[in-house]
Amino acid sequence: MLIVSLAIRDLFRDRFFLICNTAILVGVLVPLLLLFGVKNGVYTALLExxxxxxxxxxxDTAGNTTFTEADVAPIRDWPGVAFVTPKVRSQFDYVNVRATEGRRLAAALMIPSGAGDPTLPAGVTLASDRLVVSSGLARQLNLSEGAPLQLITQAEDRPRQLVLEAQVAHVLPEQALSGRAVLAPFEVLDLIEAFYDAYSLPDHGIDGTKPLEQRVPRYGGVRVYAEHLEELAGLQARLEERLGVATLARTREVEGLLGLGRNLTLALGLTAALASVGLGAALGFAFWSDVARKKGVLASIALVGVPGRSLMLFPMVQAMITGLMGLVLSWMGYQLAGRIAQNLFGGGLPDGAALTLITPGQTMGIGVSVMALLLCVSAIAGWSVQRIDPATVLREVT
Structure with a gap:
């Protein structure tokens, strides 16, 4: 279109106007981008x-209570629940562990687990003879993946201890599970509890005072995982109401971090809104004054037959070009400032965490928002162009 070509030529001929408006954009956007990137980077690092x-x-349910499968089964279908497993009574969830060929014994906590447990890495499966151990236990007993091990009960008053042979399916990293612990299917813990309850275990050559077939399964508690941090508090409250017991969870820490994220977003949103008002006002007056300064030129263009609606595009095209240049320069300034900030302050973050972070989707959203703001304020200047009376303007000029 003719008016687009004329607007572009005029903008680059009058470079001072372009440089000033671009500088305004860069001066506002770079600090905002840096604040937004730091907020995203720090919060994402803490969240990860x-x-x-x-x-x-x-x-986790606190203390020892008595549940049946009928109490636990409905919880598995609750929305927001990632994994549920029953627990045995707390006095029976410790065993001695040793490497099959070793002599050193280490007391370890038995933790019920299974498919879907967030503690287990993807692809790792458990079985009665394939268990997962913590890095602390593996380090103490010199265990590695595939190593054979033995679980030995601690009942001093029994003539024979229960000894279970198994293999290390995986060694968890330190951050996944601290201390000395073994993850096993609930059936393994249930078998150990039956031993402590003096039931006969003929498959293991142990005679007890009660036949195993008379044992009615009872759970000493449950362990539940939420799918997302945002669902933890609500799920804990519902679980306490459903089971009528106290529970233990890191709800306060989680809610504190989520609250920090919300407050930072609110503060940044308020800052961005105020900056947008100032930026829109500054550029709006700039485009308006430029149109007023070029009334004679625009009136001449109107006289050659260009309609008012097309003339309205004159400041809008210039605003779009100014916006694109401002966005490119602002992004370059943000990248430079981000690298400087990373070198100065990035040492306090976890290894590999970026101090500043803006995702491609957020970048696109910021760009669209800036362009929409510029189009709106330039459209006001364009509206004033439509009201130009070429004859009147040209008489005033002459």
Whole structure:
């Protein structure tokens, strides 16, 4: 279109106007981009650090209570629940562990687990003879993946201890599970509890005072994982109401971090809104004054037959070009400032975490918002162009 070509030529001929408006954009956008990037980077780093520990999503019933499968089964279908497993009584969830060929014994906590447990890495499966151990236990007993091990009960009053042979399916990293612990299917813990309850275990050559077939399964508690941090508090409250027991979870820490994220977003949103008002006003007056300064030129263009609606595009085209240049320069300025900030302050973040972070989707959203703001303020100047009376303007000029 003719008017687009004329607007572009005029903009680059009058470079001072372009440079001033671009400088205004860069001066406002670079600090905002840096603040937004730091907020995203720091909050994401803290969030990922919390999510790296699966216990952040865990809810445990406190103390020893008695539940049946009928009590636990409905919980598995609740929305927001990622994993549920029953627990045995706390006095029976410790065993001695040793490497099959070793002599050193180490007391370890037995934790019920299974498919879907966030603590287990993808692809790792458990079985009665394939268990997962913590890095602390593996380090103490010199265990590695595939190594054979033995679980030995601690009942001093029994003539024979229960010894279970198994293999290390995986060694968890330190951040996934601290201390000395073994993850096993609930059936393994249930078997150990039956031993402590003096039931006969003929498959293991142990005679007890009660036949195993008379045993009625009872759970000493449950361990539940939420799918997302945002669902932890609500799930904990619902679980306490459903089971009528107290629970343990990192709800306060999680809510504190989520609250920090919300407050930072609110503060940044308020800052961005105020900056947008100032930026829109500054550029709006700039485009308006430029149109007023070029009334004679625009009136001449109107006289050659260009309609008012097309003339309205004159300041809008110039605003779009100014916006594109401002966005490119602002992004370059943000990248430079981000690298400087990373070198100065990035050492306090977890390894590999970026101090500033803006995703491609957020970048596109920022760009669209800036262009929309410029089009709106330039459209006001364009509206004034439509009201130009060429004859009147040219008489005033002559």
């Amino acid at each position: 650090e919390m999510l790296a520990d699966p216990a952040s999503l865990q809810i």
